[in-house]
Amino acid sequence: MxxxxxxxxxxxxxxxxxxxxxxxxxxxxxxxxxxxxxxxxxxxxxxxxxxxxxxxxxxxxxxxxxxxxxxxxxxxxxxxxxxxxxxxxxxxxxxxxxxxxxxxxDYRFETTVGVVGERRNDGVVESLGVVARGDPDMTEDDLRELAAAVADSGIRRVTDRLVVDVSAFDDGEYPPAWTLGDATSSYAPKSSAFVVNHNEVDVTASRDGDSCEFDVSLEPHWDGIDVDVDLECVDEDRFVTIGTSEHWRNTVEIGGRMIPDDVATASVPIGTPNEYAANVFANALEDEGVSVTPGGGAEPEIEISHESVDLAETVATHESRTLxxxxxxxxxxxxxxxxxxxxxxxxxxxxxxxxxxxxxxxxxxxxxxxxxxxxxxxxxxxxxxxxxxxxxxxxxxxxxxxxxxxxxxxxxxxxxxxxxxxxxxxxxxxxxxxxxxxxxxxxxxxxxxxxxxxxxxxxxxxxxxxxxxxxxxxxxxxxxxxxxxxxxxxxx
The missing domain is CATH 3.40.710.10 (DD-peptidase/beta-lactamase superfamily)
Known part of the structure; x- marks a missing residue:
């Protein structure tokens, strides 16, 4: 003492x-x-x-x-x-x-996935729906488990789109009297009905040995996140910042000075969290062999719906840990x-x-x-x-x-x-x-x-x-x- x-x-x-x-x-x-x-x-x-x-x-x-x-x-x-x-x-x-x-x-948050519209046959559905109810604890692994359950149901192709029902919450992503400084800080990601990774992306920036080459990885990954790298190579006097200055967009800004074999990590809040979680789920579906790219396009077709979505058939449900x-x-x-x-x-x-x-x-x-x-x-x-x-x-x-x-x-x-x-x-x-x-x-x-x-x-x-x-x-x-x-x- x-x-x-x-x-x-x-x-x-x-x-x-x-x-x-x-x-x-x-x-x-x-x-x-x-x-x-x-x-x-x-x-x-x-x-x-x-x-x-x-x-x-x-x-x-x-x-x-x-x-x-x-x-x-x-x-x-x-x-x-x-x-x-x-x-x-x-x-x-x-x-x-x-x-x-x-x-x-003992309350548990539920996220439900099901068929929207017609099931064309055992492996093909018109649209796949997600009814999100605000689970703040959802991880990328949880979304992968949901995707695996969809694949286990026999679904292999979605001909129209992935539609996400976020109608449980209104469109107020921030409570009253949070500040602009809060909005771009890792301690204050937005609130949303569909969540992954606390609505943050984990960013790792590294320098490979003595070379002046940098590698940047994002977890969970989404191609919709823009990354701006402005780094210098130095032998000493290291200083690295990772963050965002635009709370309304999905951007990551990395700047400063990195020494050889340097590694820097940070969590950065996402600008459009419902879309982020939806795309992470769509990627997980693709990894499980469930196509959500109608017409063979490169990007999944995703709709974020602020109106309730009726599921014609429930395919899988994820329950969170207890409250x-x-x-x-x-x-x-x-x-x-x-x-x-x-x-x-x-x-x-x-x-x-x-x-x-x-x-x-x-x-x-x-x-x-x-x-x-x-x-x-x-x-x-x-x-x-x-x-x-x-x-x-x-x-x-x-x-x-x-x-x-x-x-x-x-x-x-x-x-x-x-x-x-x-x-x-x-x-x-x-x-x-x-x-x-x-x-x-x-x-x-x-x-x-x-x-x-x-x-x-x-x-x-x-x-x-x-x-x-x-x-x-x-x-x-x-x-x-x-x-x-x-x-x-x-x-x-």
Whole structure:
């Protein structure tokens, strides 16, 4: 354990003893009233952990803190608990709980392939249809398995086209208040009804030995992706960038300087994700001996339909992993697009169309029923700059979630600090088990989750720090960790 944190925790232990001795029966009176706070004889509210011990100049930023003992309801730490601030990716915990409530942890996303129009004979069909329902977990291997199932059904040729039904979602590929900078970043691929590889293409650029020749590979491959290479050959001072500057097109831009035997990789968001997944599937069909190039053309004939498509005959269906399994990866690694597809799927299952407005309305109702008082959440990931919630709001939803019949599954969707996911390098020196979801935006650093002792939840917490600038922004994560470590010490 680091020396500063050790000193902070030792001081906390002394403060706790003084607190108990000074408060006496007044602490028990506070528990009995159900106030969730310890009240001294003077009538002032006190908590066991002062956030100011971790955050100096705490009043110069927007910092909302709330932590509570789940058994007694006692407040362990609090600072502006009702102040709404951007919750960033801690929003994903709210999305997970709301989705578990509406869909159930065992929910599976389905993608169905079937015959559209006439089956001319056993091996020839007029059109092949795909009914896509927003599976955010679909991989190229999953599409290959679907293609193999189509081939196993005896189909060998499609005389008209491959038509993909994406009517489950409306045409809003981005939630409200995502920025243009988000749209070209690997952390923010578009949401779509038909998905492959999280709607990103994995790009590998390499230089062969001392020669000034470069090789570029794309996975999953699609000829519709334009690649622009502007690389120099150098012996030192390597610098390589891989990305895109046009969110509406399928482009990959590679630039910089490569040294001999150099390799660079990156994931780049796709501009037209429904078309990308459709073409990857069409390629898989061709590999399985199913022709989708009518008239012997070089390119498959593909239609993306925003109207529902009737399948005359179902040929194959792919079921995703359970929502619980998808949510674990979502929360561990903070996949933003996964959150948006989960949100829109909830909307689809409720109203028959996956819209942001339906999701926002449902989540707001669910949050307020759980005890939240100040939320405004407009997406599923927390990337929207319109999102606002207080630490009390986040804790209320977490507590409501862990109290449901699927509460253990909900807790297990949160990574263990010091071990897993985006928090694998944080809080590893704390004895308690801290389940956590991190969140960050420019000027925003957050952490929320559950503290466990012996495998059981003992406390919930949310630390949402915003309006951070300068040194306060650079040092925010360690300060958040110090505060959560003190909360864990007090709780266990």
């Amino acid at each position: 680091s020396t500063p944190r050790r000193l902070m925790l030792e001081n906390l232990r002394l403060d706790r003893r003084r607190f108990v001795q000074a408060s006496g029966l007044a602490v028990l009176a506070g528990m009995a009233t159900g106030s969730g706070q310890a009240v001294t004889d003077g009538g002032e509210t006190t908590t066991q952990v002062d956030p100011g011990d971790a955050f100096d100049q705490i009043d110069r930023a927007a910092i909302s803190v709330f932590a509570r003992d789940v058994e007694t309801g006692d407040v362990i730490s609090s600072h502006d608990p009702q102040m709404p601030v951007p919750p960033a990716s801690t929003t994903k915990l709210l999305t997970t709980a709301a989705a578990f409530d509406e869909l159930g942890p 619980a399994e998808v949510a674990e990866g979502f929360n561990f690694w903070s996949y933003n697009m996964v959150g948006e597809n989960i949100a829109r799927t909830v909307a689809y299952e409720r109203e028959g169309l996956g819209t942001w407005a339906t999701w926002e309305s449902y989540l707001d109702e669910r949050l307020r029923n759980a005890g939240a008082e100040t939320p405004r959440i407009r997406d599923g990931s927390g990337l929207s700059r319109h999102d606002l919630a207080s630490a009390h709001d986040v804790v209320s939803m977490i507590e409501w979630g862990i109290d449901q019949e699927w509460g253990e599954t909900f807790r297990e969707s949160m990574a263990v600090a010091g071990e897993d996911g985006t928090v694998r390098n944080r809080l590893g020196d704390v004895d308690a088990t801290i389940r956590a979801k991190s969140g960050s935006l420019t000027g925003v650093t957050c952490l929320a989750g559950v503290i466990e002792d012996g495998g059981e939840p003992v406390a919930t917490y949310a630390v949402l720090a915003a309006n951070l600038t300068g040194e306060r922004a650079v040092g925010a994560s360690p300060r958040v960790d110090d505060l959560v470590a003190m909360i864990a010490e007090a709780a266990t």
